[in-house]
Amino acid sequence: MTRVTITVNGRERSAEVEGRTLLVELLREGLGLTGTHVGCDTSQCGACDVHVDGLLVKSCAMFAVECDGAEVTTIEGMANADGTLGRVQQAFQNHHGLQCGFCTPGMVMAAAALLKDNPQPSEAEVRYYLDGNICRCTGYHNIVKAVMAASGQDVPACAAG
Amino acid sequence: MYAFDIKRPRSVEEAVAALADGEAQALGGGQTLIPTLRQRLADPGTLVSLSGIAELKYVRMEGDVLRIGGGTTHAQVAREAAAHYPALASLAGRIGDPAVRNRGTIGGSLANNDPSACYPAGALGSNATVVTGAREIAADDFFQGLFETALDEGEIVTEVRFPVPEAARYEKFIQPASRFALVAVFVARFAGGVRVAVTGASESGVFRWAEAEAALAADFTPEVVRGLTVQAEGMIGDLHGSAEYRAHLVGVITRRAVEGALA
Numbered sequence: 001m002t003r004v005t006i007t008v009n010g011r012e013r014s015a016e017v018e019g020r021t022l023l024v025e026l027l028r029e030g031l032g033l034t035g036t037h038v039g040c041d042t043s044q045c046g047a048c049d050v051h052v053d054g055l056l057v058k059s060c061a062m063f064a065v066e067c068d069g070a071e072v073t074t075i076e077g078m079a080n081a082d083g084t085l086g087r088v089q090q091a092f093q094n095h096h097g098l099q100c101g102f103c104t105p106g107m108v109m110a111a112a113a114l115l116k117d118n119p120q121p122s123e124a125e126v127r128y129y130l131d132g133n134i135c136r137c138t139g140y141h142n143i144v145k146a147v148m149a150a151s152g153q154d155v156p157a158c159a160a161g
Numbered sequence: 162m163y164a165f166d167i168k169r170p171r172s173v174e175e176a177v178a179a180l181a182d183g184e185a186q187a188l189g190g191g192q193t194l195i196p197t198l199r200q201r202l203a204d205p206g207t208l209v210s211l212s213g214i215a216e217l218k219y220v221r222m223e224g225d226v227l228r229i230g231g232g233t234t235h236a237q238v239a240r241e242a243a244a245h246y247p248a249l250a251s252l253a254g255r256i257g258d259p260a261v262r263n264r265g266t267i268g269g270s271l272a273n274n275d276p277s278a279c280y281p282a283g284a285l286g287s288n289a290t291v292v293t294g295a296r297e298i299a300a301d302d303f304f305q306g307l308f309e310t311a312l313d314e315g316e317i318v319t320e321v322r323f324p325v326p327e328a329a330r331y332e333k334f335i336q337p338a339s340r341f342a343l344v345a346v347f348v349a350r351f352a353g354g355v356r357v358a359v360t361g362a363s364e365s366g367v368f369r370w371a372e373a374e375a376a377l378a379a380d381f382t383p384e385v386v387r388g389l390t391v392q393a394e395g396m397i398g399d400l401h402g403s404a405e406y407r408a409h410l411v412g413v414i415t416r417r418a419v420e421g422a423l424a
């Protein structure tokens with residue numbers, strides 16, 4: 001076992017982990033942050049996306065010990081300080097960018113990472129960036145609308161609803 | 162996953178020493194190895210993580226050769242190689258998805274030599290040299306078939322050197338479920354000749370299409386590829402496409418790559 005210390009959503013947390021402990025396991029089981037989801041065994045779905053030192057990563061494809069000393073942001077860190085929904089989250093609600101909600105934590109983290117690098121993406125750029133986030137419900141159009149709205153741009157007329 | 166320890170060396174020297182233990186395996190970005198471990202398809206006693214080694218992460222020009230550190234992520238190459246070798250930067254920027262590109266590394270991709278991976282085509286098509294702590298290996302000698310390379314046990318890719326061609330293009334026909342290449346072709350025109358490297362198609366991994374290289378060296382236009390055919394024998398056939406379909410795609414994608422290189 002190794003002791004790792006990470007700053008999660010601005011708060012320093014420390015835990016004993018095995019070599020094989022994935023970051024997502026540390027978050028969900030070690031720290032009780034179950035907002036980050038696991039949707040696959042193959043690192044393809046993006047439900048587990050978090051930010052590590054500001055970069056979008058799949059927390060199912062990184063070991064906890066590799067995060068020692070890192071700053072991690074999860075979906076729990078996306079709300080405003082007063083508990084209201086953050087900008088990206090609110091846009092998902094406004095534009096019906098979720099149905100069952102399973103993919104949503106990863107979608108929100110990916111969208112936030114995109115908007116940090118590219119504050120005014122085109123619709124095509126949004127779709128390209130979300131390539132690694134799979135949604136079984138929405139058909140993606142409303143997710144794209146939500147991201148466009150979160151960027152302060154006009155929502156594309158890409159689909160009904 | 163089976164249990165293992167993870168070591169986090171800070172230098173190449175420490176990593177090489179840690180890998181001398183026969184049970185140890187290198188961990189690059191983990192974007193291939195971690196899913197493999199999760200399926201219990203690998204059982205290393207120790208993983209030696211290369212991600213904390215700063216001296217393995219760089220993109221820089223020296224003369225007319227682009228040098229990339231073995232631990233450099235796809236995202237860093239996409240960003241920093243763009244000014245020097247746009248076709249290679251574009252290849253790196255289309256691997257997987259943004260999260261994969263933030264972790265996955267050039268050394269891991271080349272060492273893995275997946276038959277549908279992108280970098281093997283970029284390296285073979287550019288006549289790159291793979292550098293390890295111990296030696297320099299020409300791309301023509303490096304790739305040795307399905308998931309096989311010239312690397313010895315415990316040998317790590319520390320640098321990859323790409324001669325920058327006059328014109329080049331990586332054309333990728335995506336297999337949308339995996340986001341790897343169904344068939345992809347890297348075409349590069351150098352003063353001394355043309356190289357055409359094909360990935361995703363052959364059962365023995367990345368290969369050079371010699372006939373197309375000869376035709377394109379004489380006349381670098383998409384039209385010369387039109388008359389050439391590739392045998393379906395030895396091509397991958399699976400639920401995503403038959404061997405005949407892939408053989409056909411090799412011609413189509415090569416033509417598009419030449420068009421792109423000329424654009």
Ligand SMILES: Cc1cc2nc3c(=O)[nH]c(=O)nc-3n(C[C@H](O)[C@H](O)[C@H](O)COP(=O)(O)OP(=O)(O)OC[C@H]3O[C@@H](n4cnc5c(N)ncnc54)[C@H](O)[C@@H]3O)c2cc1C
Pocket residue numbers: 042043044186187188189190191192193194195211231232255256257258261264265266267268269270272273275277278279280312316317318319339340341342
């Ligand atoms: C969803 C998804 C989509 C993907 N799409 C693509 C794609 O479109 N195209 C593509 O090419 N790839 C794709 N990949 C694979 C990705 O590029 C991986 O990053 C890459 O194959 C392996 O690099 P890594 O650094 O993650 O290596 P790891 O997974 O850490 O290691 C892979 C192998 O290489 C060895 N190794 C690692 N680093 C070194 C080194 N420096 N020297 C020697 N050996 C080393 C390891 O021991 C292991 O055997 C995808 C992966 C995922 C999860």
Ligand code: FES
Pocket residue numbers: 037038039040041042043044045046047048049058059060061
């Ligand atoms: S759970 Fe991590 S990508 Fe699916």
Ligand code: FES
Pocket residue numbers: 097098099100101102103104134135136137138
């Ligand atoms: S809302 Fe159900 S998976 Fe996306």
